[in-house]
Amino acid sequence: MSSTLSRAIKSFPNRFDPDVLSTLPAHLQETIRRRHQVLGPGYMLMYREPVEFVSGQGAHLFDHEGNDYLDVYNNVPCVGHAHPRVVEVVSRQLAAVNTNTRYVQEALVDYAERLLATFPAGLSRLSLACSGSEANDLAMRVAKYHTGGEGIIVTRWAYHGITSEVSRFSPSLGKGSPLGPGVRLIDPPDPRLVAPGSTLAEHMRAQVRDAIEDLERHGFRLAALVTDSTYSSDGIFTDPVGYMPGVVEEVHAAGGVYIADEVQSGFARLGEEMWGFARHGVLPDIVTMGKPMGNGVPISGVVFRPEVSDDFGRNVRYFNTFAGSSIPVAAGAAVLDVFEEENVQQRVLENGTTLRAGIEEITRESPYVAEVRGRGLYVGVEIVADRDTLAPDRGLAEDVISDMRDRRVLISGTAKAANVLKIRPPLAFTSADVTRFLETFAEVAKERL
Amino acid sequence: MSSTLSRAIKSFPNRFDPDVLSTLPAHLQETIRRRHQVLGPGYMLMYREPVEFVSGQGAHLFDHEGNDYLDVYNNVPCVGHAHPRVVEVVSRQLAAVNTNTRYVQEALVDYAERLLATFPAGLSRLSLACSGSEANDLAMRVAKYHTGGEGIIVTRWAYHGITSEVSRFSPSLGKGSPLGPGVRLIDPPDPRLVAPGSTLAEHMRAQVRDAIEDLERHGFRLAALVTDSTYSSDGIFTDPVGYMPGVVEEVHAAGGVYIADEVQSGFARLGEEMWGFARHGVLPDIVTMGKPMGNGVPISGVVFRPEVSDDFGRNVRYFNTFAGSSIPVAAGAAVLDVFEEENVQQRVLENGTTLRAGIEEITRESPYVAEVRGRGLYVGVEIVADRDTLAPDRGLAEDVISDMRDRRVLISGTAKAANVLKIRPPLAFTSADVTRFLETFAEVAKERL
Numbered sequence: 001m002s003s004t005l006s007r008a009i010k011s012f013p014n015r016f017d018p019d020v021l022s023t024l025p026a027h028l029q030e031t032i033r034r035r036h037q038v039l040g041p042g043y044m045l046m047y048r049e050p051v052e053f054v055s056g057q058g059a060h061l062f063d064h065e066g067n068d069y070l071d072v073y074n075n076v077p078c079v080g081h082a083h084p085r086v087v088e089v090v091s092r093q094l095a096a097v098n099t100n101t102r103y104v105q106e107a108l109v110d111y112a113e114r115l116l117a118t119f120p121a122g123l124s125r126l127s128l129a130c131s132g133s134e135a136n137d138l139a140m141r142v143a144k145y146h147t148g149g150e151g152i153i154v155t156r157w158a159y160h161g162i163t164s165e166v167s168r169f170s171p172s173l174g175k176g177s178p179l180g181p182g183v184r185l186i187d188p189p190d191p192r193l194v195a196p197g198s199t200l201a202e203h204m205r206a207q208v209r210d211a212i213e214d215l216e217r218h219g220f221r222l223a224a225l226v227t228d229s230t231y232s233s234d235g236i237f238t239d240p241v242g243y244m245p246g247v248v249e250e251v252h253a254a255g256g257v258y259i260a261d262e263v264q265s266g267f268a269r270l271g272e273e274m275w276g277f278a279r280h281g282v283l284p285d286i287v288t289m290g291k292p293m294g295n296g297v298p299i300s301g302v303v304f305r306p307e308v309s310d311d312f313g314r315n316v317r318y319f320n321t322f323a324g325s326s327i328p329v330a331a332g333a334a335v336l337d338v339f340e341e342e343n344v345q346q347r348v349l350e351n352g353t354t355l356r357a358g359i360e361e362i363t364r365e366s367p368y369v370a371e372v373r374g375r376g377l378y379v380g381v382e383i384v385a386d387r388d389t390l391a392p393d394r395g396l397a398e399d400v401i402s403d404m405r406d407r408r409v410l411i412s413g414t415a416k417a418a419n420v421l422k423i424r425p426p427l428a429f430t431s432a433d434v435t436r437f438l439e440t441f442a443e444v445a446k447e448r449l
Numbered sequence: 450m451s452s453t454l455s456r457a458i459k460s461f462p463n464r465f466d467p468d469v470l471s472t473l474p475a476h477l478q479e480t481i482r483r484r485h486q487v488l489g490p491g492y493m494l495m496y497r498e499p500v501e502f503v504s505g506q507g508a509h510l511f512d513h514e515g516n517d518y519l520d521v522y523n524n525v526p527c528v529g530h531a532h533p534r535v536v537e538v539v540s541r542q543l544a545a546v547n548t549n550t551r552y553v554q555e556a557l558v559d560y561a562e563r564l565l566a567t568f569p570a571g572l573s574r575l576s577l578a579c580s581g582s583e584a585n586d587l588a589m590r591v592a593k594y595h596t597g598g599e600g601i602i603v604t605r606w607a608y609h610g611i612t613s614e615v616s617r618f619s620p621s622l623g624k625g626s627p628l629g630p631g632v633r634l635i636d637p638p639d640p641r642l643v644a645p646g647s648t649l650a651e652h653m654r655a656q657v658r659d660a661i662e663d664l665e666r667h668g669f670r671l672a673a674l675v676t677d678s679t680y681s682s683d684g685i686f687t688d689p690v691g692y693m694p695g696v697v698e699e700v701h702a703a704g705g706v707y708i709a710d711e712v713q714s715g716f717a718r719l720g721e722e723m724w725g726f727a728r729h730g731v732l733p734d735i736v737t738m739g740k741p742m743g744n745g746v747p748i749s750g751v752v753f754r755p756e757v758s759d760d761f762g763r764n765v766r767y768f769n770t771f772a773g774s775s776i777p778v779a780a781g782a783a784v785l786d787v788f789e790e791e792n793v794q795q796r797v798l799e800n801g802t803t804l805r806a807g808i809e810e811i812t813r814e815s816p817y818v819a820e821v822r823g824r825g826l827y828v829g830v831e832i833v834a835d836r837d838t839l840a841p842d843r844g845l846a847e848d849v850i851s852d853m854r855d856r857r858v859l860i861s862g863t864a865k866a867a868n869v870l871k872i873r874p875p876l877a878f879t880s881a882d883v884t885r886f887l888e889t890f891a892e893v894a895k896e897r898l
């Protein structure tokens with residue numbers, strides 16, 4: 001099946017290789033063969049041995065035999081798989097009605113007010129969409145309209161989505177997806193890339209300034225800088241902070257806007273704040289959010305400073321049929337309920353701290369672990385062949401991921417070289433889950449790291 | 450609120466005018482004021498007096514006071530508002546698990562096989578997305594990749610969606626949304642536009658040939674012709690058929706593909722066939738679908754001829770997190786269940802025939818009705834100031850829509866001049882619903898038409 005696949009596809013982290021299909025259990029083989037017959041372009045499975053789940057609870061997933069897998073990867077079911085509150089609220093709404101935003105819906109207004117209350121003053125308009133890609137697509141439409149520019153700055157291996165427009169500023173999609181002519185790439189905030197004598201803040205600011213200069217030299221006025229506060233696909237670079245104020249100054253001086261892509265870092269993923277940008281001490285012009293927003297019911301959002309969005313609103317028609325209709329809004333509101341009732345953010349902070357400390361402890365002596373990075377319930381472990389050269393070791397990373405999966409603990413990989421373990425459980429992760437993860441990780445690390 | 454709005458916004462059919470907000474009931478005013486404070490660009494309400502619903506059943510919607518409105522407009526709740534089968538299946542799935550397509554899901558494969566079985570041979574690959582816009586965006590990405598072209602042909606007032614890319618080939622969005630440089634417009638298949646001595650087939654074919662020639666003269670190779678088989682936003686032109694084979698021949702001869710946008714016309718809306726394109730005796734290269742697919746749970750799809758999509762699949766990464774996950778797939782499968790159990794298509798055919806015949810009967814003598822068009826449960830009534838000049842009368846159309854709404858029957862308007870009544874109930878529309886609609890319409894027509 002795969003011999004003619006491009007490097008962009010083959011290099012996807014922790015991708016199941018269809019060439020080994022015949023080694024899988026018979027029923028799994030059969031389902032995957034059928035799948036291959038009917039699904040369109042681009043569908044990939046994860047893990048050397050893919051897995052199917054029939055139920056879930058908290059951070060646990062259960063297969064056909066009732067085996068209990070610990071989910072340390074999925075960020076969509078943020079308050080937990082099949083959370084009873086979300087199930088109840090959404091089921092009730094399904095049984096009542098689902099109207100779109102061209103009808104009056106007090107619940108939509110209530111939700112918008114509640115969600116906007118988690119933002120700093122100034123970010124006061126909410127538009128809803130269906131996916132993170134649609135949110136970033138709308139954000140960029142508005143940014144281009146408002147600024148009159150076409151230039152875009154993103155990090156070197158960023159991922160922002162898969163619409164035609166957004167794929168053109170998502171370099172991590174690889175060579176099959178060409179970048180737009182007005183897109184410029186900068187390093188993620190990796191302190192190891194800073195020249196001696198400089199600082200991370202200077203390095204980031206200089207890169208943005210150079211990118212703007214190069215854009216302008218090519219006739220592109222800046223529309224936007226877009227950053228994911230976790231730099232997830234770049235390899236997870238949450239710290240240190242402190243460089244953003246200078247970066248945003250450059251962006252604004254060039255007439256551009258700063259779009260904070262919170263699809264990964266939003267909804268308290270990083271523990272300290274509801275939104276990742278808040279750690280950086282800057283006010284974005286536009287904020288986008290997605291995956292965890294409805295705990296699996298498709299909903300995404302864009303929050304604007306009105307000065308940035310109101311001219312678009314006066315001139316451009318935008319209606320997204322499903323977005324903002326009663327069912328996704330019910331799901332979004334239920335997630336906010338659970339955040340309050342279970343004090344989710346505090347739990348993320350506490351369990352995230354233990355999780356990261358445990359991972360650091362386990363890997364401290366390993367010659368194959370260059371760094372442990374991350375914050376809250378998002379941790380990256382950079383796997384290298386050699387701590388001095390930092391040469392990435394994708395094979396070893398995938399051995400670890402696969403060994404973990406065989407022990408029924410689900411993580412995956414990230415970064416261009418696919419050598420960073422991506423440890424990102426549902427926010428429902430408990431202290432018992434942390435313990436189970438660390439015990440299993442210690443076993444695997446003992447053999448592999 | 451509206452004095453600085455563009456013509457594109459103000460001209461939206463049956464749009465609530467915020468300037469008359471103070472004439473509404475107090476609670477409604479309050480909700481709309483709050484809504485205006487928190488929602489982002491582009492949100493519009495329908496009807497001179499907007500309305501809020503708290504429950505629904507079949508083609509009926511109920512407001513806070515329990516008033517029973519007949520829904521003759523919404524195509525998303527296709528098998529009926531809050532259909533018990535869909536509620537049950539989706540609620541059960543919500544309580545079980547929701548994994549994405551990077552895990553094995555037999556239910557996804559089952560659904561894809563079932564849905565593809567409704568297509569003619571050759572259309573055999575399904576990709577899922579979240580919205581019709583995402584479906585059309587992916588369709589165009591694949592079309593451009595496959596053909597190497599950038600040229601697009603659509604009808605003059607077509608609507609295909611709201612991503613950056615799709616908005617550039619959706620002329621009905623109006624002047625605020627510029628068309629792409631490689632987009633060319635042709636007339637919808639309105640026989641009244643055909644020159645004496647010619648035929649509709651010749652007229653349509655000649656327009657496509659001219660558009661291709663003009664594109665090539667400007668350096669654009671053709672990527673795709675995209676048509677909505679109902680020509681919904683153009684004003685609803687379902688008949689006569691017979692012109693598409695020649696049109697598609699031109700498209701293929703120029704190296705382009707034919708994308709059938711079935712967001713409006715799919716899922717048996719037109720009664721005779723599951724898919725609108727099937728009435729035209731042509732095989733599309735790509736088919737897109739959306740709104741009714743999950744009865745309100747966000748799900749959309751793209752079906753490809755493998756020859757068109759497989760090269761994209763080998764080279765380009767595409768992953769849509771929510772799309773194809775367990776909840777939307779459960780909703781999609783439940784809709785197909787209901788189609789089989791209730792023989793939905795037969796019901797559409799029967800009730801559609803009665804509906805249209807009744808509307809024709811009521812409007813036959815009216816000096817203000819130029820034509821009744823449509824098929825199945827999609828009927829358009831063109832309202833004019835004068836049957837000879839065909840001068841559109843938007844005001845009169847909106848009077849009719851508003852009078853119907855005041856009698857608790859919901860329809861809306863379409864076409865560039867907003868003068869075509871858009872009569873498009875859920876497919877759950879019963880013969881009793883047809884009777885109620887026709888009685889109310891006869892009352893309003895007696896006064897207005």
